[in-house]
Amino acid sequence: MPRRGPPVRQTARVTVLLWIALLSLLVWLWLACCHGFFWRTDVRLPPRRPPARAPQVVVVVPARDEAEVLPLSLPSLLAQKYPGRARVVLVDDHSSDGTGALAASLATPEGLELTVTTPPPLPPGWTGKLWALRHGVELAGPDAEYLLLTDADIAHGPDSLAELVAAAESNRLDLVSQMARLRVETGWERLIVPAFVYFFAQLYPFRRSNRPGARTAAAAGGCSLVRREALERVGGVAAIRGAVIDDVSLARAVKAAGGRTWLGLADQVDSVRPYPRLAQLWRMVSRSAYAQLRHSVLLLAGTVLGLALVYLVPPLATVAGSAAGQWATAAAGGAAWALMTGTYLPMLRYYRQPAPAALLLPFTAALYLLMTVDSAVQHWRGRGASWKGRTY
Structure with a gap:
């Protein structure tokens, strides 16, 4: 048959x-x-102790059309409980919604000093965020030992800055970055956001990134504390001026220059930006x-x-x-x-x-x-x- x-x-x-x-x-x-x-989600800030001397820190916040989220984020930076000298520089990147004026109105006498500034027009070869960061870093001045680069939609717990600096000082780190906890209130946010962080960790395993000498290097742009001399060693913000994925590019540059980087999940750093619809x-x-x-x-x-x-x-x-x-x-x-x-x-x-x-x-x-x-x-x-x- x-x-x-x-x-x-x-x-x-x-x-x-x-x-x-x-x-x-x-x-x-x-x-x-x-x-x-x-x-695994247990990669949090490494063991740390308060430094004997609190180094001077300048927080640099690039902001473009962020009037919707600034009232939820900027006050948390101005209210930081930091034992040393710290101030905030918000760079209004030519916003059209009154971001700069709103930011200035949020300053309080008892909070950290706030400077609101606008950079020159964007030159060719730069992304807007990095051009704004460069301007803010320049205004930070040579006395700033650390720079906290944080986005305008990121809210920080009152001890966030102190804990970041303590982690850097205690572990001799040149870059300490925390993946902010993103908002998960709507159905689409609950479906998409946890997977976004999961995929990022799969692409850049935190433990490998944190290992000195490993090829993997990554950071989260929403919250990155960088030692000023480490940033200068790689050529400053200009070294990554055209990078769309600037956080990973910065970590790679710092690590390639011999610096030590650390990345983990945050406990008191949260994004307040809403993404209610799938299109966003x-x-x-x-x-x-x-x-x-x-x-x-x-x-x-x-x-x-x-x-x-x-x-x-x-x-x-x-x-x-x-x-x-x-x-x-x-x-x-x-x-x-x-x-x-x-x-x-x-x-x-x-x-x-x-x-x-x-x-x-x-x-x-x-x-x-x-x-x-x-x-x-x-x-x-x-x-x-x-x-x-x-x-x-």
Whole structure:
């Protein structure tokens, strides 16, 4: 009797799916055990003690059209309980919503000294944020031993500055950065934000980044305390003047020059910027995703395939294998999905989200895949990284 074709083709398809599911499982075993334990959320400020002498610090805040969030963030900086000399320089980056005047009105006699300034027009080759930072660093003066570079939407606990400086002094660090806790109040924020931090930690495992001599280096631009001499050693802000992902670029420059960097999750540093709609979160990710891939089509293709293999294959193999009665495929997919879910739970706990939400990570990863592709499409259309009226 002649062999029938369809069962052979079906068996071949099942075999291919099984091997793909096994490959995904092997990747997850490696990620969970051998990738710097990226999924753990216990990387917080290292052991520290108050320094014998509190060094002088200047807080530099670049702000462009931030009138909506400044009343929630700036007062927390002005109210810092720092035992030494500290002041705040807010650089109003040619805002159109009265950011500078609003900032000046928030100053209080009992708070830190506040200077509100505007930089010269943006020159070619600079991003607006870094041009504003450069202007603020210049105004800080030569007596500032540390510079706290923080975004206008970041609110700090009253001891935040003192704890950052204590961590830097106690551990001889040149750059101390904390990933601010982002807002998770709306449905889209709860779905997208914890995954954003989880993916960032997967891309730049904190433990590896914090290891002297390791190639990995990263920082979070919302809260980065840098030693002034370390910044000068790398050539100042001008050394990264065109960087869209400026925080990672700064950490790489400091580490390449022999400096010691540290990055972890924050306990008293929070973002107050709302992202109530998917479109706003989409822009937050897509404006820099392709830049992160160095505008490489090959890296884009590899990222898309990698995201599909790591995050989409496990649930697909689980469902397809179960439906077809191919239990080996379903078991491999289910094991990979379980590892994915288990590594995501600590981040959900950090953001105080329910554990069952971990099962939605494949769907969220599919959204990130589309955001990454959209970032490349916008770049090819000449729109590049767009932020508040500027395109880079």
